[in-house]
Structures are given as C-alpha cells and as structure tokens.
Amino acid sequence: MKKHRAYRFPTRSGHRYRLWIDGHGFFPAMERAIANARRYVLLEFYLCESGALMERFILLLAAAAQRGVRVCLLLDAYGAMGLQKGDRERLCSSGVDLAFYNPLRLARWGRNLFRDHRKLLVVDGEVAFTGGAGLTDDFDPDLRPETWWHDTMLEIRGPCVADWHALFARIWNRWAPFPLAACAPCSTPEYVGGGLGRVAAQPLAVARSEIMRSYVREVRKARQRVWLATAYFMPSWKLARALRMGARRGCDVRLLLPGPFTDHPSVRHMGRRYYQSLLRHGVRIFEYQPRFSHLKLLLCDDWVSLGSSNADAWNYRWNLEANQEAQDPDLAEQVETMLQEDFARSLEIDLADWLRRPWHRRWPEWFWGRVQALLAWISSQVRQRTGSDEPL
Numbered sequence: 001m002k003k004h005r006a007y008r009f010p011t012r013s014g015h016r017y018r019l020w021i022d023g024h025g026f027f028p029a030m031e032r033a034i035a036n037a038r039r040y041v042l043l044e045f046y047l048c049e050s051g052a053l054m055e056r057f058i059l060l061l062a063a064a065a066q067r068g069v070r071v072c073l074l075l076d077a078y079g080a081m082g083l084q085k086g087d088r089e090r091l092c093s094s095g096v097d098l099a100f101y102n103p104l105r106l107a108r109w110g111r112n113l114f115r116d117h118r119k120l121l122v123v124d125g126e127v128a129f130t131g132g133a134g135l136t137d138d139f140d141p142d143l144r145p146e147t148w149w150h151d152t153m154l155e156i157r158g159p160c161v162a163d164w165h166a167l168f169a170r171i172w173n174r175w176a177p178f179p180l181a182a183c184a185p186c187s188t189p190e191y192v193g194g195g196l197g198r199v200a201a202q203p204l205a206v207a208r209s210e211i212m213r214s215y216v217r218e219v220r221k222a223r224q225r226v227w228l229a230t231a232y233f234m235p236s237w238k239l240a241r242a243l244r245m246g247a248r249r250g251c252d253v254r255l256l257l258p259g260p261f262t263d264h265p266s267v268r269h270m271g272r273r274y275y276q277s278l279l280r281h282g283v284r285i286f287e288y289q290p291r292f293s294h295l296k297l298l299l300c301d302d303w304v305s306l307g308s309s310n311a312d313a314w315n316y317r318w319n320l321e322a323n324q325e326a327q328d329p330d331l332a333e334q335v336e337t338m339l340q341e342d343f344a345r346s347l348e349i350d351l352a353d354w355l356r357r358p359w360h361r362r363w364p365e366w367f368w369g370r371v372q373a374l375l376a377w378i379s380s381q382v383r384q385r386t387g388s389d390e391p392l
Contacts, residue, residue: 007210008201009166014190015158015197017326019306019334023140026133026153027053033123034060040070042168042180044120046308047134048075049082052143054135058090065095072096072180074172076116077103082136099176101320110382117319118308119153120168125188128156128164130307130324132231132296139294147261151294152338154306154324154331156197161188163199167322195328202309202321209316211309211323216242218300222251227339229256229295232264233271234312234372240274247282256295256342259287267312269368279351286346296323299339302332317379 020026034041034057041064048054065071073091075083077100091098101116121129131153137143139151156164169180200210219226219242226246233255235243247253255278262268275285297306307323309315 006213007198008203009160009163009199011196011198012159012163012190013196014192014194015156015160015326015328016191016194017157017197017324017328017331017334018155019331019338020129020131020153020155021338022150022152023053023133023148024142026129026131027056027140029155030121030129030153031056031060033121033127033129034064037064037069037123039124040072042072042074042120042122042165042172044074044116044118044168044171045135046076046079046115046117046119047136048080049136050084050087051137053137053140054083054087057135058087058094061091061096062094070097072168072172072176072178073098074101074116074168074176075099076101078112078115079117079134097176097178099172099178101171101175110385113318113379113382115319116171117315118167118322120164120322122161122165122168125161125165126157128161129153130156130164130322132294132308147291149292149294150288150290150342152297152306156324157188158191158194158197159188160197160199160324164322167199167201171320195326195331197328198325200305200307200323200325202316202319211305211307211321212236212239212316214305214323214325215239215298215311218298218303218305219243219246222246222300224301225252225254225299227252227254227256227299227336228311229293229297229339229342230311231258231262231292231294231296232267232310232312232314233257233274234267234314235274236313236316239311240278243278243283244281247278252284253282254284254286254339254343256286256288256293256339256346258293259289259347261288261290261292263292266368266371269364270372271312273365273369273372275349275354276351279349279354285349286343287349288342288346290345293342295342297335299332299335302329303327304331304335306335313376314379317383
C-alpha cells in the first residue's frame with residue numbers, strides 16, 4: 001500500500017495573523033488587497049451567487065485584470081449555480097480567468113458529489129485570506145441587516161502564503177485551461193517573533209484527513225480549554241470521544257453551534273443526537289441565538305485551526321477543505337474574545353432540561369438520525385464505487 005505523509009505542508013514560523021469578524025470586517029479587507037494587487041489575484045470559493053456583493057467583486061476583479069494583474073477565479077460548479085450567465089460573461093470578457101470545479105453531469109453519477117468547499121484569496125504571494133465565508137449577500141451585514149450570517153476570515157502573512165498558493169495551483173491546473181506556471185509565488189519573508197503556522201488540507205481520500213487528524217490530536221493534548229465552533233456538527237467517533245475525554249480530565253470543553261437560525265435544519269437535528277452523551281461527560285454546548293453561526297474553527301489552549309472545514313463527516317468524505325493552523329498567542333486571544341462574546345449571545349443547553357423534553361421535541365432527532373444513518377450507508381457505497389481520488 002502506498003504510504004502518505006501525515007501532512008502535505010510543514011509547520012513554518014514567522015507569521016502575522018489577523019482575525020476579521022463578519023462581512024463588514026473581512027470583505028473590505030479582501031477588497032483592499034485586490035485593489036492593491038500588482039502581480040496576481042487567486043480566488044477559490046464554494047458559495048458564489050449574483051447580487052450586490054458579487055457586483056462589487058466583479059468590478060474589482062475586472063479593474064485588476066485591466067491593469068495587467070493576472071486574476072484567476074476558481075468556483076465550485078454546484079456552489080456557484082447562483083452566479084448568473086451574464087456575470088460569468090462579464091468576468092471573462094474583462095480578462096478574468098474563470099474555471100469551475102467538477103461541473104455537474106448526469107453521466108458522472110456519484111462523482112457529482114465531490115465538491116470544492118474551500119474559501120481562499122491569495123494576492124501577490126504576500127497575503128492570504130481563508131475562512132468560512134462565501135461571495136454572497138448573505139455574509140454582508142449591510143446587505144442583510146436582519147439575517148446576515150456570522151462568520152470569520154483569517155488574514156495570513158508569512159511563509160504559509162506560498163503553501164496556500166500551491167494548494168490553489170494544484171486544483172486550478174487540473175480544472176482550468178490556463179495554467180499558473182507564470183504566477184510563481186514570491187518568496188515571503190518570515191516576520192521576526194511571528195507565530196507558527198501550517199496549512200492543513202483535506203484531499204478527497206477518507207483515510208487522509210489532515211484536518212481531522214489535527215483536531216483529534218490537539219483536543220487530546222489540550223490541558224486548559226477546547227472550544228469548537230462549527231456550522232454543522234456530525235463528528236467522527238474519534239472526535240466525539242476526544243471531546244468527552246477532554247471534559248472528563250478537567251478541560252473547559254465547549255461547543256458553539258447554530259441555534260434556531262440555520263440553512264439546514266435537518267443537519268441541526270442530526271447533530272443534536274450527540275448532545276446527551278457529550279453533556280453527560282461535562283461538555284458544555286451553546287446554541288447561538290441572534291442569527292446563523294457559520295463559524296468553522298477550533299481553539300485548543302493557544303492553538304487555532306480556522307478555515308473551510310466543518311466538524312461533520314460529509315466534509316471528510318466528499319469535500320476539498322483547507323484550514324490554517326496557528327500556534328500564536330495573539331491570534332488565540334482574538335479568537336477567545338470573539339467566542340466569549342458569542343457564548344454570551346447563546347443559549348446553553350442544560351442536561352436536566354434536555355432529558356425532560358417531551359416526545360414531540362425529541363422525534364426530529366430520532367427521525368433525522370435514521371436518515372443520517374441511511375445517507376451514511378449510501379454515501380459509503382457510492383464512495384467505494386467512485387474511488388478515493390478527486391474526479392478526473
């Protein structure tokens with residue numbers, strides 16, 4: 001059997017990180033980076049749809065391309081179904097190189113399930129952004145003042161930017177007719193005293209989940225706190241066990257999960273099946289109340305993992321994912337401050353109250369749990385037939 005390295009990219013030192021919270025923070029920062037680009041702009045996103053936000057990005061990307069900047073936009077074919085034909089044509093006619101990951105085709109059957117769920121912006125090999133956001137109006141508080149989605153993007157400067165470039169190039173060169181050979185990344189200097197970092201990627205092979213391997217390892221190592229925020233919670237048995245064992249040995253283990261606002265209520269019910277076992281072992285569970293929490297991050301002591309990956313099994317089976325891992329006290333403090341505010345806006349689940357719920361409050365978890373089991377079985381059968389590599 002062919003052996004694989006535990007991680008594709010090594011741990012590197014000398015990084016500066018900045019946590020941008022919600023669309024009124026990270027979209028202007030990303031737009032400034034694109035406006036200041038001199039050599040190239042690389043974007044890779046799952047959700048992308050026509051609207052006021054995408055109009056801003058189309059104009060920015062077109063302006064960059066017209067002043068001689070190489071602009072590459074890689075979108076997931078399913079996640080970008082809401083991007084109208086006219087907007088696609090405007091991008092291409094303005095000089096933007098546009099490509100789509102795994103276009104949907106009936107004849108491809110199960111291979112249509114392979115999706116690119118990553119969210120990434122790289123500019124000039126100097127700065128990268130990654131997180132959970134999409135290029136849709138749902139993430140912009142100014143455009144959706146009542147219903148915007150709560151999320152983050154992480155700004156990265158330092159040697160890992162070259163790894164994000166390489167990660168993008170590998171998929172781009174497989175799906176786009178315009179190779180990236182002419183856009184070699186700059187040699188990014190280390191920042192003196194900067195934090196450690198590593199890019200953890202999720203290839204489309206179940207046995208090689210770098211992100212899940214890191215999650216379980218760091219949860220097991222944690223001595224003070226384990227705070228996990230995810231939009232969809234269907235953990236592997238290894239992660240669920242690590243969370244329970246962490247709470248039993250005295251760690252402050254908390255989950256921040258969506259409350260009444262979510263784009264997939266059925267998935268929320270599936271995730272709630274795990275509550276009783278976790279609560280019995282001392283894990284604290286908070287459901288965010290003001291709006292949909294789309295966060296995807298893990299804080300273990302001063303170690304942070306933030307990116308596109310949710311803590312759900314579907315991610316590890318079908319999606320391209322990538323997270324930035326960081327050992328950096330300043331970033332950990334930024335994440336801690338945000339999560340403390342989010343916990344205060346959440347409803348904490350009490351075990352006694354949870355056990356006293358009437359049957360009509362319990363049955364959705366039972367029903368969707370059976371659906372989850374059926375889908376997992378079907379997914380496993382399809383996965384065996386399609387193989388473990390990305391679709392050709």
